[in-house]
Amino acid sequence: MKQFIAFVKKEFYHIFRDRRTMLILLGMPVVQIILFGFAITTEVRNVRMGVLDPSNDEITRKIIDRLDASEYFNVTSLYHTPKEVEKAFGKGDIDMAIVFTDRFTDRLYTGEACVQLIADATDPNMATTQTNYASGVIAAAGKELLPPGINTAGLTPDIKLLYNPQMKSAYNFVPGVMGLILMLICAMMTSISIVREKETGTMEVLLVSPMKPLFIILAKAVPYFVLSFVNLITILLLSVFVLNVPIAGSLFWLVVVSLLFIFVSLALGLLFSSITRTQVAAMLASGLVLLMPTMILSGMIFPIESMPLFLQWISDIIPARWYIQAIRKLMIEGVSVVFVVKEIGILSLMAVVLITISFKKFKHRLA
Template structure:
């Protein structure tokens, strides 16, 4: 029994000396419960609303005030023409638009007063939920604001689902799955490249070669970049011809941004490769540590705007978040590449930072 206790004590010492194991054993449950508890939410929060109110009468103003006072919606802008509605959606400024008919108050008692709700249906489930919440507020406001004894026709808002009127779930999941697949495959493929050289003993050959560290790192990425382009082509073909998700925008712009994202993912994998010692550790870091944040914090499944502020801030360092935004805008909404310049700039900055850090870590390990 004494020998058994000695062996148990020895195993505890081994675990306590390995900081990475301790982080996985004690840190991962904390991270997971926080992410799953706060990021997974189907509640409607912080929905950006635009209003087109050509009549501007007392009833429409009070309905608008009720929507703005709701905890679910944020009134961001007031539009002047119907053309501005879709422009606001294309610029990514709003999630929902409320459009009132002309002479709303005068037509309220004749049944000719109309309200249209226009929602961004790239995420069809969220669009339906947002429209339902807004319809409920409008219905309640109508009953409260009319004079006692009045009996106007009940207004049932006309809901228009922009970009995805058929409410196909593939329109929402294809951009997210593209980001997840490319991120995981690219990072996992490259994360073991330098570690493999260390394990099989060929790192010495790289050390004495005349190649600069930057060229060695880029040479590691080139084959995987070509293979990832093949994966991208396969994904796009399956999306269009099997899942029937059309490419509404420029195919060249979509491919160009995807190649930039592939390079970011490969750079992240190379960074993981330079800071890990074994292929197993590299696979675990690239697989486990990237999959969960990409799925939960990128907007792939749950909207980022509905998350707590701290998680929204953390999501800004997730490359897949910006790539998924770009794919939805170009592929589903059909916007021009100029309207996604911000996301492209962030991805380009991430690529530069990751390559720079990988180079620094690689040179440090060679010394």
């Protein structure tokens, strides 16, 4: 019994002395409970709504005020033509639009009034939830605003779903899976491969060769770049021919943005390899910094707008967020590359910053 207790004590000592193990045991649950508790939610919050109201009468204004006053919707823009609404969806300025017929109040009494809700269905589950919430607010407002005996059929919204009218879930998860796979293949595997060389002592052998350290690191990163490109082609082929998800936009710009994201992911892998000394540490860093935030905070599964403000700030520095956002626009919505300039600019900036820091720290560590 004494030997058993001695071994138990010894194991405790090993765990307490290993900071990485302590971080996994104590730090990981804290991170998970915070992320899952705040980010994973099916509630609708802060939906950006545009309004097309040619009548601009008392009832339509009160309905718009009710929507804006609710915790679910923020009326951000007023439009005058359907083309303006279409352009706003293309730019990503709004998530939903409400459209009233002209002379809405007068036509309510004749039964000719109509209200339409237009939602971005690239995320079909969220689009359904948003339209259901808005329909409930409109119906409740109609009961309060209209006198008894008036037909409220004109306040039953006509639902229009953009980009994904069939409500196929594949339209939503394919861009997210692309971002997750490319990130993990490039960043995680690259960092582990280089750290393995450092851990076994063979990296020093490579560094004394005539080749410069910069080219040694690039030579180790190139295979993962090629494999990631193969993965990209495979995902696109499966998406089109198996999942029936069409590439509505430019295939050329889709590939260009994907290659840029692969470069950003490789730079992240080099950064992890420069700040870690063991494969366990590299796996831990990759899991904490890449896997969970990419799945939860990138907009892959859950809408960023529904998260608390501090988690939205964190999502801004996650490369996968901007890549998934750009791919949804190019692949699903089929918009011009002009509408993804912001995402391309942010990814380019991340690539420059990460690759600069990575190479400087790497040469400093292995000089």
